[in-house]
Amino acid sequence: MPTASETPVLDTLAAMTVDSIERCGLAPDMLxxxxxxxxxxxxxxxISYAxxxxxxxxxxxxAEQLQDVLVAIAPIVGTARVMTAxxxxxxxxxxxxxxxxxxIEAEG
Incomplete structure (x- = not known):
């Protein structure tokens, strides 16, 4: 079956993300x-973080909240994973x- 897009993997990931966000009851910051x-x-x-x-x-x-997330999970996931993250x-x-x-350069 041919794909309807030149980026089927990215399109699938985007659709999964949209579905997840729409179905999740968490506040945006908690999500x-x-x-x-x-x-x-x-x-x-x-690229996943990006x-x-x-x-x-x-x-x-x-940025401080993101650092707090890493501090909070460090005892669970370990030093190596937190440093890699x-x-x-x-x-x-x-x-x-x-x-x-x-x-910005392209606009200017």
């Missing part, structure tokens, strides 16, 4: 806390900043 904790626990790569940064900002989540979040933020800069 982001849960998602970042799950990303850290699953040893997610930077997919959630804009949503976290829109939910009003601060911190590095992956930093990498994702770097990508997000670079994209924003290029968009």
């Amino acid at each position: 982001m806390v849960a998602r970042f904790a799950a990303l850290a626990a699953s040893d997610a790569p930077p 997919a959630h940064i804009e949503l976290a900002v829109e939910a009003g989540m601060s 911190a590095g992956n979040i930093s990498a994702a933020l770097g990508v997000a900043i670079a994209v924003a800069d290029s968009e």
Whole structure:
């Protein structure tokens, strides 16, 4: 069966995310806390964090709150996962900043 899109994997992930958000009763900031904790626990790569940064900002989540999530889960998931998560979040933020800069340059 041919796909209707050139990005079927990304389209599927986006649809799953929309479904999850629509069916979840958590407040937006709590949803982001849960998602970042799950990303850290699953040893997610930077691109997975990057997919959630804009949503976290829109939910009003601060960098301090994100750090608090990592502090809270450290005894459960362990030092290595938390340190990897911190590095992956930093990498994702770097990508997000670079994209924003290029968009600003394109507009100007």
